[in-house]
Amino acid sequence: MLPYLVALACCVALTGQAVFPAPPEPAGNPSTPDKVLLGKALFWDEQLSSSRGVACGTCHILEHGGADPRTPSALHPGADGQFGTDDDVHGSPGVPRHTANGALLASAPFGVQAQVTNRRAPSVINAAYGTRLFLDGRADDVFRDPLTGTVVLPSGGALENQIAAPPVSGVEMAHLGRTWADIANDLPALTPLRLATQVPTALQQFLGNDDYAAVFARVFGTPGVTPTRIIFAIAAYERSLVSDRSPFDLHLAGLGPLTPMQSLGLARFQTFCAACHTDLDAAVLTTGPVLDDFRNIGVRPVAEDAGRFAVTGNPADRGRFRVPGLRNVALRGSYFHDGSQQTLGQVVDFYARGGDFADNRDPLVDAINGHIFISDSLQLQALLNALTDPRVANGLPPFDRPRLWSEGPLALAGFGTGTVGATGLPLHVAGLGAPYAGNPSFGVGVDSLAAGSFTFLLLDVAGSPVPTTVLGQSLHVGLTPALQILPVGQAITGAGGIGYATAVFHVPPNGANGTYWLQWAAVDAAGPAGFVTSPALRFTVF
Numbered sequence: 001m002l003p004y005l006v007a008l009a010c011c012v013a014l015t016g017q018a019v020f021p022a023p024p025e026p027a028g029n030p031s032t033p034d035k036v037l038l039g040k041a042l043f044w045d046e047q048l049s050s051s052r053g054v055a056c057g058t059c060h061i062l063e064h065g066g067a068d069p070r071t072p073s074a075l076h077p078g079a080d081g082q083f084g085t086d087d088d089v090h091g092s093p094g095v096p097r098h099t100a101n102g103a104l105l106a107s108a109p110f111g112v113q114a115q116v117t118n119r120r121a122p123s124v125i126n127a128a129y130g131t132r133l134f135l136d137g138r139a140d141d142v143f144r145d146p147l148t149g150t151v152v153l154p155s156g157g158a159l160e161n162q163i164a165a166p167p168v169s170g171v172e173m174a175h176l177g178r179t180w181a182d183i184a185n186d187l188p189a190l191t192p193l194r195l196a197t198q199v200p201t202a203l204q205q206f207l208g209n210d211d212y213a214a215v216f217a218r219v220f221g222t223p224g225v226t227p228t229r230i231i232f233a234i235a236a237y238e239r240s241l242v243s244d245r246s247p248f249d250l251h252l253a254g255l256g257p258l259t260p261m262q263s264l265g266l267a268r269f270q271t272f273c274a275a276c277h278t279d280l281d282a283a284v285l286t287t288g289p290v291l292d293d294f295r296n297i298g299v300r301p302v303a304e305d306a307g308r309f310a311v312t313g314n315p316a317d318r319g320r321f322r323v324p325g326l327r328n329v330a331l332r333g334s335y336f337h338d339g340s341q342q343t344l345g346q347v348v349d350f351y352a353r354g355g356d357f358a359d360n361r362d363p364l365v366d367a368i369n370g371h372i373f374i375s376d377s378l379q380l381q382a383l384l385n386a387l388t389d390p391r392v393a394n395g396l397p398p399f400d401r402p403r404l405w406s407e408g409p410l411a412l413a414g415f416g417t418g419t420v421g422a423t424g425l426p427l428h429v430a431g432l433g434a435p436y437a438g439n440p441s442f443g444v445g446v447d448s449l450a451a452g453s454f455t456f457l458l459l460d461v462a463g464s465p466v467p468t469t470v471l472g473q474s475l476h477v478g479l480t481p482a483l484q485i486l487p488v489g490q491a492i493t494g495a496g497g498i499g500y501a502t503a504v505f506h507v508p509p510n511g512a513n514g515t516y517w518l519q520w521a522a523v524d525a526a527g528p529a530g531f532v533t534s535p536a537l538r539f540t541v542f
Contacts (some may be wrong), residue, residue, distance in 0.1 A: 019244035019253045020288045023128035026143070026156030031236040034219045037206040039237025041192045041215070042230060044402045046434065048183070049173040051095045051102075052195065053406055053433030056166065056234065059092045059121040062392060062399045065331035066123035066241070068092045071339045076116040077109050079304040087304045090339025091117035094172040096430050102441025104432060104502040105176070106494035111447030112430040112502065115171045118305070120339040123332060125392065125399075126325050128239040129288045133162040135321045135337050137294060138311045146180040146227045159235045164227075180227035188213035188225045195434050196402035203402070240398045242288075243327045243389040251386075252282060258386060265383030268376045272351065272368050279325050280387075289327065294320040295362045298355025299336045307337070318360045328392050330385045344384050348377040405434050410540045415465045415476050421524030421532035422450040423498055429520060429534040435541050438509035446520035446534045449491040449499035453522040453532075457486040457503060463517025463536060472528025476536030477517045491522065507541055515540045 025031055042048060046055045059068045068074075071090045078087030093114040097107040104112045119135050133139040143157025144150060146164050153160060166172040167183055192207045192215060193199055199207075207215060217223045219233065248266075250256040258266065266280075274280065279289035294308045294317065302309075302319035309317040321337045335341040341350060354369025355361050372380075392399050405411060418427030425448035432443035449455065462478030469475070477483060491499030501520065520534035 017245075017250075017253070017255060018242075019249045019255075020242055020284060021286065023126075023239045023242065023288060024156060025239060026141075026153045026160075028153045029157075029160065029232045029235060031239055032219070034206065035233050035236040036240050037203055037237075038215055038219045039233035039235065040203055040240075040401075041207060042234050043237050044196060044404065045193050046195050046405055047190050048167055048187075049095065049433070050100070050175040050178050050182075051098065051173075051433030052436070052439065054095055054173045055404060056124075056163075057401065058404060058406065059166075059172075060124040062125065062241070062401055063331065063395055064333065065328035065392065066125035066127075067332040067334070068121040069333060071120045071334040072342055074116045074339075076118045078118070081109060083109060087300065089116075089118050090120055090334055092121040092172075094169070095174070096432055096443075096445065097170065098175050098432055098443055100175045100177070100182075100441075102432055102443035102504040104430060104443050104445030104500075106445070106447050106492070106498075106500040108495035111428055111494075111498075112445030112500055113428055113447070114430070117171060119337045120334055122322070122324060123328065124238055125241045125243045126289050126327055127162070128159055128235075128241070129290045129325075130292055130322075131156075131158050131290075132292050132322070133158045134165075136308050136311050137292070137322055139165070143231075146231070152228055159238055160231050163231050163234045163238070180230075184225050184227050184230065187230065188216070193402055195405040195436060197405075197408055198403040200397075200400045200402065202397075242398075243392055244284075245391055246327060246389045247386045248280070248383070249327075249387075249389070253285065259382070261379060261382040262386045265379035265381070265386075268372075268379050269383055272372060272376075273380075275364055276323050276362075277326055279327070289325050291323050291325050293323045295323055295364075296320045296360050297336075297351075297365045298357045298359075298361040299340060299350075300338055301357050302359045305337070316360075320360075326384065327387050328389055330388050331393060344381050345377065348372060348380050352377065410434075410542055413538045414535050415463075415538065416467055416474050416535040418446075418448070418534045419473060419527055419532045421453075421522070421527035423448050425498070427520065427522075427532055427534040429518075429537050431537050431539060435505065435507050435539050437507055437513060437541060439505075439507040442505045442507050442539075443502060444505070444518060444537065445500060445502040446522075447494070447498065447500040449501060449522050449532070450524050450526075451491060451493040451497050451499040453491045453499060453524050455488045455491055455501040455520060455522045457484075457488055458519045458521055458533075459484045459486060460517045461514060463538060467536075471531070473521075473531060473533040475519065475533065476538075477519055512541045 044057045074093045076089040076091045077083045097105045139161035141158045143153035143160040216225045296319035308320040352372035355365045412431045435442040460477035460483045463476045467474035518537045524532045
């Protein structure tokens with residue numbers, strides 16, 4: 001299949017054939033090629049987060065259909081706040097709870113580890129055609145300046161509204177209390193994409209050696225990095241992410257046939273699915289894949305997540321969520337708002353049984369119950385696989401992108417399992433973002449400590465994923481002559497009386513490059529030899 005997709009991508013690239021019309025633009029934010037390139041840099045720049053470790057693109061990896069490939073292994077405890085129960089949700093990892101100076105603050109129930117959203121990240125691809133974004137539609141089309149509240153775009157600004165939220169979310173990208181004023185003040189002196197690698201040639205040439213202040217002046221014609229300008233540029237980039245070159249789209253435009261199996265799948269789709277998923281209708285040739293519908297398909301009880309109802313207050317919206325577009329669905333790998341289904345086969349099986357929870361469930365889902373058989377499922381999956389745009393799957397323009405620091409060999413890496421002391425819980429370790437040279441706030445933390453226990457940091461220039469056992473502790477630090485044992489102090493009492501500790505490194509601007517191994521230790525009479533130790537954290541200063 002992959003060679004076929006590559007060949008198809010090359011063919012389409014040569015013809016330059018666009019199937020959909022371009023997404024609508026609000027009059028106050030017209031796209032230009034330079035604005036799109038600036039937005040592309042901002043979207044993939046982890047420096048936009050306060051931790052320097054999360055970009056907009058972290059949760060929207062284009063080769064994975066514009067969604068988050070980490071979702072299957074990322075858990076939120078759901079409405080009951082307890083892990084390991086039926087309402088656990090697969091979401092997107094964000095940042096550990098932290099302050100502006102990089103100190104980690106334990107949060108219930110994540111401790112010092114990255115918090116996870118309570119809904120999975122939807123695809124960013126083709127999102128520009130929507131007028132009510134987020135899974136519950138709370139981003140409407142009236143966009144206001146994040147600082148003044150003044151209406152900037154009286155219509156057409158749903159994408160801008162959606163973009164404005166994550167950079168100041170204390171779960172997704174921000175330290176507690178971070179504002180758009182902080183972001184706008186922070187950005188001008190930064191070198192765009194300093195932490196990224198494999199920056200596409202056209203983007204690198206556009207950025208040159210300028211800092212963000214100079215790039216913004218070039219793009220907007222006057223000096224000034226403002227929240228609205230940042231958001232406008234990212235929105236222009238997202239409006240360029242139009243996926244309309246799948247085998248199905250070329251068939252729809254009269255540029256290629258479907259296979260017999262895909263044709264059978266289309267017939268089944270029109271019977272069972274087309275009433276909600278209208279983005280496969282021929283109308284997309286003139287309107288684009290506009291999807292602003294909300295449905296309750298019975299994924300989980302309404303009491304766990306009210307969905308659209310929390311926005312509108314309309315009882316008819318209880319448990320309703322935005323109907324997702326189906327382009328590139330085979331690449332997304334985690335489905336529904338809670339990420340509960342991992343394969344397309346599981347999704348079809350879900351509909352074949354008419355959903356799982358009846359409260360306010362859409363009658364159209366009830367009507368499917370018992371009418372989809374194995375042959376139907378295989379045919380539907382053949383059609384859904386025909387919705388993959390080869391440019392998306394293979395990272396071809398406009399879906400080419402930089403590689404994030406967090407995806408590369410310099411990313412933080414954890415090893416081992418913490419020992420157990422008085423709390424009865426193994427320790428967990430976390431780091432905050434990228435320890436680049438000059439970072440004044442690289443925070444590290446540990447949780448599951450006994451409240452008030454005295455803590456230390458073990459820091460070495462060598463280590464190993466394979467531990468050495470010393471006094472019942474699994475040590476990953478190398479125990480070289482350069483080993484430092486740094487006293488931190490008493491553990492802070494967090495939720496439930498469980499302790500945690502945090503330390504902040506001010507990484508010098510030069511002279512500290514290299515790889516380091518770190519473990520926490522704490523005095524704990526219930527631990528082996530009167531101590532407990534955390535897993536190891538390996539980090540590279542660059």
